[in-house]
Amino acid sequence: MLTSILDVLIAGLLLGGLYALIAMGLSLQYGVARVFNISHGEFIMLGGMATLTLFTVFKINPLIAIVICGPITFVLGYIIHRTFFRHLLTSLPIFGEITILCTLFLWTVFRILADYNYVRLNQFAALAICLVIAIILDFALNRTAFRRIHESRVAAGVFESTSMLFSFGLMFIIKNIAFIGWGPSIRSYSFLQQPVSIAGALFGMNRLVTLGFSILIGLAFYFFLTRTRIGKAIRAAASDPTVAQLMGVNINQVLALCFGLGAAMAGIAGVLISMCYPVNANMGIEYTIIAIIVVALGGLGSIPGSFIGGFALGIIGSIVSFFEPGLALVAYYFIFGLLLLIRPKGILGK
Amino acid sequence: MLQVKNINVFYGRIQVLWDLCLEVKEGEILALVGANGAGKTTLLNTISGIIRPSSGTISFLGRRIDNLPPHEIVQLGISHIPEGRRLFADMSVLENLEMGAYSRGSWKTRQKTLEEVFHLFPRLRERAGQPARTLSGGEQQMLAMGRGLMSKPKLCLIDEPSNGLAPKLVQEVFQIIRSLREQGITILLVEQNVRQTLEIADRACVLENGRIALEGCGEELLKSEHVRKAYLGL
Numbered sequence: 169m170l171t172s173i174l175d176v177l178i179a180g181l182l183l184g185g186l187y188a189l190i191a192m193g194l195s196l197q198y199g200v201a202r203v204f205n206i207s208h209g210e211f212i213m214l215g216g217m218a219t220l221t222l223f224t225v226f227k228i229n230p231l232i233a234i235v236i237c238g239p240i241t242f243v244l245g246y247i248i249h250r251t252f253f254r255h256l257l258t259s260l261p262i263f264g265e266i267t268i269l270c271t272l273f274l275w276t277v278f279r280i281l282a283d284y285n286y287v288r289l290n291q292f293a294a295l296a297i298c299l300v301i302a303i304i305l306d307f308a309l310n311r312t313a314f315r316r317i318h319e320s321r322v323a324a325g326v327f328e329s330t331s332m333l334f335s336f337g338l339m340f341i342i343k344n345i346a347f348i349g350w351g352p353s354i355r356s357y358s359f360l361q362q363p364v365s366i367a368g369a370l371f372g373m374n375r376l377v378t379l380g381f382s383i384l385i386g387l388a389f390y391f392f393l394t395r396t397r398i399g400k401a402i403r404a405a406a407s408d409p410t411v412a413q414l415m416g417v418n419i420n421q422v423l424a425l426c427f428g429l430g431a432a433m434a435g436i437a438g439v440l441i442s443m444c445y446p447v448n449a450n451m452g453i454e455y456t457i458i459a460i461i462v463v464a465l466g467g468l469g470s471i472p473g474s475f476i477g478g479f480a481l482g483i484i485g486s487i488v489s490f491f492e493p494g495l496a497l498v499a500y501y502f503i504f505g506l507l508l509l510i511r512p513k514g515i516l517g518k
Numbered sequence: 519m520l521q522v523k524n525i526n527v528f529y530g531r532i533q534v535l536w537d538l539c540l541e542v543k544e545g546e547i548l549a550l551v552g553a554n555g556a557g558k559t560t561l562l563n564t565i566s567g568i569i570r571p572s573s574g575t576i577s578f579l580g581r582r583i584d585n586l587p588p589h590e591i592v593q594l595g596i597s598h599i600p601e602g603r604r605l606f607a608d609m610s611v612l613e614n615l616e617m618g619a620y621s622r623g624s625w626k627t628r629q630k631t632l633e634e635v636f637h638l639f640p641r642l643r644e645r646a647g648q649p650a651r652t653l654s655g656g657e658q659q660m661l662a663m664g665r666g667l668m669s670k671p672k673l674c675l676i677d678e679p680s681n682g683l684a685p686k687l688v689q690e691v692f693q694i695i696r697s698l699r700e701q702g703i704t705i706l707l708v709e710q711n712v713r714q715t716l717e718i719a720d721r722a723c724v725l726e727n728g729r730i731a732l733e734g735c736g737e738e739l740l741k742s743e744h745v746r747k748a749y750l751g752l
C-alpha cells in the first residue's frame with residue numbers, strides 16, 4: 169500500500185514537471201506579453217514532431233534535439249510577435265497586415281484575369297510579383313500616411329481580445345501546416361526506456377530525464393528573472409509596461425522576447441514529451457487546455473504559481489489515473505470548474 | 519534646452535492640448551500649474567514619448583524627439599517621474615532603483631549613482647531589500663524620485679510629487695527638488711500645490727483647458743490677479 173502511494177506520487181511529479189514547463193511558458197506569454205496564446209500547444213506539437221523526425225530520419229539524439237528545437241521555437245515565437253502581435257498592439261493595420269491583404273487581393277484579381285485568359289503567367293510567379301508589390305505598397309504607406317500613428321497603442325483590453333483571436337487562428341495555421349508535412353498518424357520512438365528503480369517502483373529513464381530538465385529550466389528561468397538586467401526588465405514590464413518604457417526598456421523587444429521564451433518552453437516541452445509519449449500533428453490542443461488549467465490553478469500571470477500548479481495537477485492526474493486511467497482529463501476539467509467557483513484567482517494569484 | 523512647438527494632442531477624437539508652445543531653459547525650475555484635467559500629465563507624457571502629438575515638434579538639446587520611442591528619449595537625458603509614483607510594487611526597493619538605471623549608459627555606472635541616491639534618500643538604503651509596496655507614502659515618493667535620478671538625467675519631468683503627502687513631507691519634497699536644481703538638473707515640475715510651487719520656481723506657466731493661459735516668473739504669477747483668484751483662493 170505504502171509503495172503504491174509513493175509510486176503514484178512519483179509518477180505525479182514526473183507528469184507535473186512537464187505540466188509546469190508548459191504552463192510557465194503560457195504564463196510568460198499571458199502575464200507579460202498579454203497574449204492568451206491558444207496556439208501554445210502547437211509549439212509543443214512542433215517540438216515533439218520535429219524531434220521524432222530528427223531521431224527517426226537523421227538519427228539525432230533527442231537530448232540534442234532540445235538545443236535545436238528550443239532556439240528554433242524561440243525565434244519563431246519572437247518573429248510572430250514582432251510581426252503580427254506587434255501590429256495588433258497599435259491601432260492601425262500596418263506593416264505585415266497590408267502586405268498579406270494586398271497580396272491576397274492582387275492574386276485573386278490575377279486568377280480571375282487568368283481564368284479569362286487575359287494574362288498568361290505561372291501562378292506562383294504571379295504570387296511572387298503580388299507579394300513584392302504588396303510589400304512596396306505597405307512600406308510606402310508606413311513611411312507616409314501611418315508614420316505618426318504608428319506607435320499609438322490600443323487599450324490593453326482590446327489587445328487581449330484581438331491577440332487571443334489571432335492566436336486561435338495561428339493554432340489552425342500551424343496545425344494544418346504540420347498535417348501537410350507529417351500527416352495525421354500517431355507515432356513514437358523508443359529512447360532511454362530502460363527502467364530505473366525508485367523506492368521499489370520502476371520508472372523509465374526517459375521520464376526521469378524529463379523531470380530533470382523541467383526542474384533545471386524552471387530554476388534557470390528563475391535566476392534569469394531575478395538576477396539579470398533583462399530578467400528584471402521583464403518583471404518590470406509585467407508590472408507596469410508604460411513605466412518600464414520610461415526606465416529605458418524597449419517594450420516591443422521585451423514583449424517579443426517573452427513570447428519567444430514562452431514558445432521555446434513549449435518547444436522544449438514537446439521534445440521531452442516525445443521521449444515518453446506518442447506524438448502526432450493533432451496533439452497540441454490537449455496540451456493547450458492543460459496549460460490553461462494549470463495557469464488558472466497557479467494564478468493568472470504568476471510564473472511561480474504555474475510552476476507549483478503544474479506539479480499539483482500532475483499529482484492529481486496521477487492519483488486519478490491510478491483508480492481510472494481514462495478519467496484524468498475529466499478530473500482536470502472538474503478542478504478547473506471548481507476553481508473558477510471557489511478561488512478564481514488561483515493558488516498564488518493576487 | 520527643451521522646446522515644445524505648436525503641439526496638438528488627441529485621445530482618440532478628443533483634443534486635449536491645443537497648439538501648445540513651451541520652452542524649458544537649462545538649469546531652471548519651470549513650474550506648470552493648472553486645474554485637474556487641464557492636460558498637464560498629457561503634456562509630460564507627450565514629451566517623454568508615451569503619447570505622440572498629431573502635429574507640432576518637440577526638440578531637446580537641438581534634436582527632434584517627438585518621433586522617438588520613450589526608451590530612446592530616456593537615453594538622451596530626460597527622466598519622467600510619473601504621477602502617482604507607479605513603482606514596480608513586487609520588486610524590491612533596490613531593484614526599482616536598478617530599473618531606473620536600465621539604459622545601457624547608466625547601467626554601467628549604476629553602483630556609483632546608487633550611492634548618490636542613497637545619500638540623498640538615506641531611508642531607501644535602510645529599506646533596500648523590501649518590496650516597494652511595503653513602503654509608506656512618503657517613502658514611495660522618495661523611491662519614485664530616486665528611481666528617476668538613476669538614469670543621470672539632464673532634465674527631470676516631475677508630475678505632482680507632493681500629492682497625498684503630509685505637509686512636513688511636502689516640505690521635504692520641495693527641498694529635494696531645489697537641491698536637484700543646485701546639482702545642475704533642469705526641472706519641469708507639475709504641481710497642484712500652487713503657492714509652494716511658485717515660490718521655488720524660476721518661471722511658471724498656467725495651463726487651462728490644454729492651452730497656456732499665463733506665463734512669467736514665479737513671483738509675478740504669485741502677484742497676478744488671475745492666479746490669486748483661481749488657484750490661491752484669495
Ligand SMILES: Nc1ncnc2c1ncn2[C@@H]1O[C@H](COP(=O)(O)OP(=O)(O)O)[C@@H](O)[C@H]1O
Pocket residue numbers: 529534552553554555556557558559560561
Ligand atoms: N488615457 C486617456 N484617454 C482619454 N482621455 C484622457 C486620458 N487621459 C487623460 N484624458 C483626458 O485628458 C484631459 C487631460 O488630462 P490630464 O493630462 O491627465 O490632466 P491633468 O494632469 O492636468 O490633471 C482630461 O480631460 C482627461 O479626462
Ligand SMILES: [Mg+2]
Pocket residue numbers: 558559560601
Ligand atoms: Mg495629472
